[in-house]
Amino acid sequence: MSVVIVGTLDTKGEEIGFARDVIEAQGVDVHLIDVGVMGEPEIEPDTTAAEVAEAGGTSLDALREEGDRGKAIEVMGEGAAAIASRLHDEGELHGILGLGGSGNTSVATTAMRALPVGVPKFMVSTMASGDTEPYVGAHDIAMMYSVADIEGLNQLSRTVISNAALAVVGMVTNEPDIEVEDRPTIGLTMFGVTTPCVQEARAWLEDQGYETIVFHATGTGGRAMERLVDEGVIDGVLDVTTTEWADELVGGVLSAGPERLDAAAEAGIPQVVSTGALDMVNFGPKDSVPAEFDGRHFHVHNPQVTLMRTTAEENAELGRIIAEKLNAATGPTALALPLKGVSMLDVEGEDFHDPEADAALFDALRENIDDGVELIEADTDINDESFARTMAQKLDEYMRAAGRAP
Known part of the structure; x- marks a missing residue:
């Protein structure tokens, strides 16, 4: 040694x-x-x-x-x-x-x-x-x-x-006394406001024999997943929570950088991508939010975290960016849209519910996505059990077709 x-x-x-x-x-x-x-x-x-x-x-x-x-x-x-x-x-x-x-x-x-x-x-x-x-x-x-x-x-x-x-x-x-199974590994991205979706999808994938690694989409989490895809550790991606792109575009504190969504596309591994938490930009305590955002719609998540609702214009740009990233994929790729809300806060009756902003996001994605990306639309919110399973089953379908299933 x-x-x-x-x-x-x-x-x-x-x-x-x-x-x-x-x-x-x-x-x-x-x-x-x-x-x-x-x-x-x-x-x-x-x-x-x-x-x-x-x-x-x-x-x-x-x-x-x-x-x-x-x-x-x-x-x-x-x-x-x-x-x-x-x-x-x-x-x-x-x-x-x-x-x-x-x-x-x-x-x-x-x-x-x-x-x-x-x-x-x-x-x-x-x-x-x-x-x-x-x-x-x-x-x-x-x-x-x-x-x-x-x-x-x-x-x-x-x-x-x-x-x-x-x-x-x-x-x-010292070698850790742990069992290591050689199973196909799926990377998933999660935020607190997309947790039920990821938990359901993870449980279903593990029942099929996959190993799963969940990354907290806090900037470093997204970068960690991209790196592990590059290193060949991850065989497929269920990218539920692409919120880091909202921070990258608008100027929040949890950006994963402009390379986010590149690794799986370049590696050609199966991926299913959604729009989790694109309704929000992240900042620290309320008094740390830059003055340029005065007058915007905020939600104080806790004393250390302040969320800001993305606008229709920002969502349209996010749709164009994500479509461009997915169009570059060299492997099987699907885009899954939860039409009734992209987070817990975005559903009807909650603080960030904004059908106009969501429509701008979905329309931009539809208009800019290439035919090579499979488009899945569901009349549910992102945390609906059926939506989680639809994404997990689609990824499993891709993994089997690529010879990467358990």
Whole structure:
């Protein structure tokens, strides 16, 4: 077993050397990747900073001459990611550990994000007590706050670094005693307001012998599903909840980015897509909503979450975008429309019920979808049991035709 440690050996050699010694004392090999740019390493690396810079597309001398810290961090991150990926492919990386401040946190987590889900990834960082989304993204990276700066060894830093080192050792040397069945895997997307639909569809699919993974459509959830499709972990998609596109279009806080809905289309795997929660854009507390949205229709979901109803104009644009995404699919694809409401809040009598806005969404989808996408319309709301089963059964039909069924 081998753990890769990514660090700036020109400034953190003592601390990284201590982590290496703790790991090696447990009988686990260590590979040190030096990403320090400005000085000579305090301890000997296995992969030098010059090699990392070259893997990142430039030379260490060039980075030193330019003196641009931001560019250096970007280049060394890309280089470390390339080297970590190669080591993993060669069977020389079973876990990865990073130690540092904001610079090495950026570099080391860039390398971590290049590795598949399931590879142990542990980052000890001065940044771990704040917003970690830029470092973690949609990946299984564990972050530990260093409490004090990683500058010298003392009773506190030794304890924190030892805990991190031993945590990585535990992850790479122990196999979980769990049963893993080789079953076709379906990815589903869910929001609180589409939960009954997803629960019904998931139960039906599991009864047919599929494994299911449900992703919370909070931006990172959608990105995580797209990544796992790219990695070949997911064999089919029941994309009930495409709400992240509303945040991407309008400016909410839960966008999954403009690549959302690309992965399944490009991979050619079976997919059934619906319009779950496209009636809403997500913000934080009510006083955090940008002033440009004054006068809009809001629903306070809880003190931390404020929802804003999408307009007819926004829904028309969402329909055009989603149609364009699905038209690019290279595999069997269906679009399922729940004509009586796209979320719990969108049904008659609820706060976001807006037939005009829904009609704009559905009309735009009908007008822009190609004949290659199967269109399913149901005179129910999205959480109706029959709608959930219709989508699940259609996906199962596609999976069987593609030879991907259990």
